[in-house]
Amino acid sequence: MLIALLPGDGIGPEVVAEAVRVLEHVAPDLRYEQAPVGGAAYKATGHPLPPETLALAKRADAILFGAVGDPACDALDRHLRPEQAILGLRKELGLFANLRPATLFPELADASALRPEIARSIDMVIVRELTGDVYFGQPRGRRTTDTGRREGFDMMRYDEDEVARIATIAFETARGRKRRLCSVDKANVLETSQLWRDVVIEVGARYPDVALEHMYVDNAAMQLVRAPGHFDVIVTGNLFGDILSDQASMCAGSIGMLPSAALGAGGPGLYEPIHGSAPDIAGQGKANPLATILSAAMLLRHSLGRAAEADRIEAAVAAALAGGARSADLGGSHSTREIGDRVLAALA
């Protein structure tokens, strides 16, 4: 089995390195090939997603991704910026379904900004659509109007097939959990959301055993703080999912803890921490590698069908936390490498 390693920018290489050490320990038969992506790739090749990188991703069995984003690239044209690499990979590989579990390890109740009794109730999966919405809609661009004013525009757009396939993944996910699904939209304002809501209801007819509710996005952002324990599975579009999953991460202690999987209809899945490249702490060995280590566990489970090894990694992370492993984001002072060491020790 071939794993494509795309470490990317900032803290990406540091956290991916620890995840690979863990993978090598639990699944010694895996092979790895690495390629540049993001700002690192732009500097090396003039393109944030070089053809060779995309080709490697396509022929791999799964992709372990770090992070992209580099302030040195801020002035570049949009299509040359590091973020285009992850958007391009999602689109080219058809990775329309983003699974973002948010759970609080009980050991971290004190790290959440929420009151401990509220934080402890968090156990949800956000299912975010990943290849549509205002991220990819056409037309989009900037121009000068007839009246000489600069204008920017981006089309928000969904069709029924795009909504139905992500809704199906969400209902199936809910079936494997507490059978409660909350669909988040802004149907009181947006036409796109009204279509979204109609199609989710239609798909729901095939899942009478799953309790479906609808929530406006402004209310959902509020409830995620007020009563996060209310949620089991959330399904939402690309833009709302981007916002709500980062928000949920903070309720769950630290964005440094949360993994994600991006899956398509076939072909390799892509696994990445939901945090970004954190240029402010890059190269200092301070980043929390647990989100990436947990992403490697998701890779084993979802792309390779090796749930037992995934369980072992997750148990080792819990054990390391119980043993006091804490990087800076969790209020501790362990280095990236030390956190990796402690997970490896728990696996031994």
Place this chain on the structure above:
Amino acid sequence: MLIALLPGDGIGPEVVAEAVRVLEHVAPDLRYEQAPVGGAAYKATGHPLPPETLALAKRADAILFGAVGDPACDALDRHLRPEQAILGLRKELGLFANLRPATLFPELADASALRPEIARSIDMVIVRELTGDVYFGQPRGRRTTDTGRREGFDMMRYDEDEVARIATIAFETARGRKRRLCSVDKANVLETSQLWRDVVIEVGARYPDVALEHMYVDNAAMQLVRAPGHFDVIVTGNLFGDILSDQASMCAGSIGMLPSAALGAGGPGLYEPIHGSAPDIAGQGKANPLATILSAAMLLRHSLGRAAEADRIEAAVAAALAGGARSADLGGSHSTREIGDRVLAALA
């Protein structure tokens, strides 16, 4: 001075009634005229924003608005739904600047979902653009594509004049506070956001005394939970502002506490609680009227230039809270009327 009262749906009439009692006490010279709006207006006249209601709003000196939204209207065509009334008022009156202060009354530190030490640090104003963005962009609609699929679409759009005028309001607001402004966008993905960022920077050149930073919306949603004390003034577009201000309200104890002002280039301002019509508790006398009472204070300050009376109302709300006034949303059992009584008692 004529105040237009538009109580609307659900708990709207209950909370507006208490705000009027308070206004009558501190400013006995004001006159009132009332008109139907939202679902209530649709039922009475077949239109959520009847021409007479709009005419009253236009000739008033200020508008006190309750809330719109009625589940009984969910199946109606979009242009007949209650929410169209508030969107129509904003657009017709040119109310492009929405000021949403979020502060925690110290007495309510225990009502926030955040840890008390984090909650206590909250003192910000969210300046939300209110007449542009994906709320109003054209084209928008639903159709069937050539391939026979249903599709929904909404154009996200801003031009430089729309961004410059809201940015100016935000910089001026920051000047009257701690001189820190955070502009929130998604410039790593959206063309609209790149224009937004460019124009905010241009306007900022006239405000060298205000510290300007830029934050992606996903990060902002996270930081509002992690470190809300970081923020002084936030400026953002219509959609992101909708989400972030509801989220901030929960950090501040309860959405039942937060007022708002919608202002234009001239003409009447519109004042409303940021909460909705809460159909689940309508007619039960349980709603918290403080957000509407505080909106009446904003009305006195911003539209009538009567800051002393506004200060009196705000002090009376603080005194009522200190005296133990707590509606259900704050964990108490006082009725809407009892909360109003306690504010009036504090004013006496």
